[in-house]
Amino acid sequence: GQQVMQIPQYQHVQEGEDFTTYCNSSTTLSNIQWYKQRPGGHPVFLIQLVKSGEVKKQKRLTFQFGEAKKNSSLHITATQTTDVGTYFCAGNSGGYQKVTFGTGTKLQVIP
Amino acid sequence: EPEVTQTPSHQVTQMGQEVILRCVPISNHLYFYWYRQILGQKVEFLVSFYNNEISEKSEIFDDQFSVERPDGSNFTLKIRSTKLEDSAMYFCASSPRGLIVNTDTQYFGPGTRLTVL
Numbered sequence: 001g002q003q004v005m006q007i008p009q010y011q012h013v014q015e016g017e018d019f020t021t022y023c024n025s026s027t028t029l030s031n032i033q034w035y036k037q038r039p040g041g042h043p044v045f046l047i048q049l050v051k052s053g054e055v056k057k058q059k060r061l062t063f064q065f066g067e068a069k070k071n072s073s074l075h076i077t078a079t080q081t082t083d084v085g086t087y088f089c090a091g092n093s094g095g096y097q098k099v100t101f102g103t104g105t106k107l108q109v110i111p
Numbered sequence: 112e113p114e115v116t117q118t119p120s121h122q123v124t125q126m127g128q129e130v131i132l133r134c135v136p137i138s139n140h141l142y143f144y145w146y147r148q149i150l151g152q153k154v155e156f157l158v159s160f161y162n163n164e165i166s167e168k169s170e171i172f173d174d175q176f177s178v179e180r181p182d183g184s185n186f187t188l189k190i191r192s193t194k195l196e197d198s199a200m201y202f203c204a205s206s207p208r209g210l211i212v213n214t215d216t217q218y219f220g221p222g223t224r225l226t227v228l
Contacts, residue, residue, distance in 0.1 A: 001170070031210065033217065035154075042202055042219040043154060048210065088154060097142065097159035097167040097209055099217075104153055 002027045002093050004102040012108045019079050021105035023072040023089035030092045032065055032072045033099070038085040046074075079109045113137045115220035117203050123226045124193055132188045132223045134203030142209035143186045144217070145178065147171070147199040154202070160186065161209060193227045200224050 003026040013019050023032070031050040035043035047056055049065035049072065056063045062075040072089055089102040116135045124130050136143050145157040158168040158178055165178065177189045186205075190197055203220040210217060 033210070035219075037154075042222050045216050045218060048215060090154070092210065097144070097161070098169065099144075099156050099210070101146075101154040101156070 002091075002100045004089060004091055004100050006087075006089060006102040006105050008105055009103065010106045010108070012110060013079050015081060015109050015111050016078050019076040019083070019107055021074050021087050021089075021107075023074075023091075023102050025070045025091055025093070025100075027070070027093045029069050032069075032089055032091040034063055034072075034074055035088045035090060035101075036085045037088065037104075041085075043088060076107075079107070081109050081111055083107060084109050113218075115203055115205055115218050117201075117220040117223050119223060120221065121224045121226070123228065126195055126227055127192050130190050130193055130225065132190075132201050132203075132225070134186045134188070134220055135184050136186055136203065136205030137207075137218060138184070140205035140207050140218075142166075142206040143180070144204040144206070145188045146202045146204060146219075148202065148222075149199045157188070159209075166209075190225075193225075195227050198225055198227045 006023050033048045034046040037043045053067045054065045060077045064073045086104045086106045088104045090099045118133045143160040146154050148154045156169050158172045159166045175191045179187050200222045202222045204217050206217045208215045
């Protein structure tokens with residue numbers, strides 16, 4: 001079945017440093033979403049990308065969908081303590097409704 | 112802002128018992144979902160629901176699981192005979208158009224923590 005891996009699994013950064021998490025799918029994706037989950041919380045939808053090579057920005061967050069639609073990345077510029085949490089990518093392959101979540105990257109920001 | 116609600120927040124049950132987890136999706140959304148997350152692990156898709164029927168389900172969603180929309184607002188997940196390995200956080204989610212259009216979204220509820228003893 002489809003597998004979606006993320007690296008790194010954990011990342012500790014000093015506040016103000018940049019952070020990037022990478023997402024790789026074993027199959028071509030129809031679209032990809034990114035979610036943030038705070039400790040003890042639920043996943044919060046951040047964005048969806050659908051086009052090959054698409055790049056979207058939300059303030060300090062930059063999301064990219066690979067040309068082959070098998071990988072994606074999330075880059076945070078100048079991290080803040082409020083960025084702490086686990087970031088998951090999630091994609092659909094073929095059927096739109098069966099979303100496969102990535103393994104997640106847990107971000108810790110040291111003040 | 113509208114939100115997905117779930118009850119109860121925590122359910123403790125004995126192995127072999129039936130449980131029903133309840134969700135109220137956002138009112139004008141058409142697609143509903145159940146996911147589970149075992150502690151410390153990734154979120155796993157269970158089932159999607161549209162137009163009063165299951166649209167897709169995962170391998171996890173076997174005959175022990177069922178979903179229902181008993182009225183215009185509630186969406187339930189039933190586990191007929193719980194096992195120890197069913198212990199997890201169960202999230203309900205809803206989406207306006209099922210993530211089909213690039214501007215679509217998916218909103219998660221706060222979850223129900225199920226503990227099977």
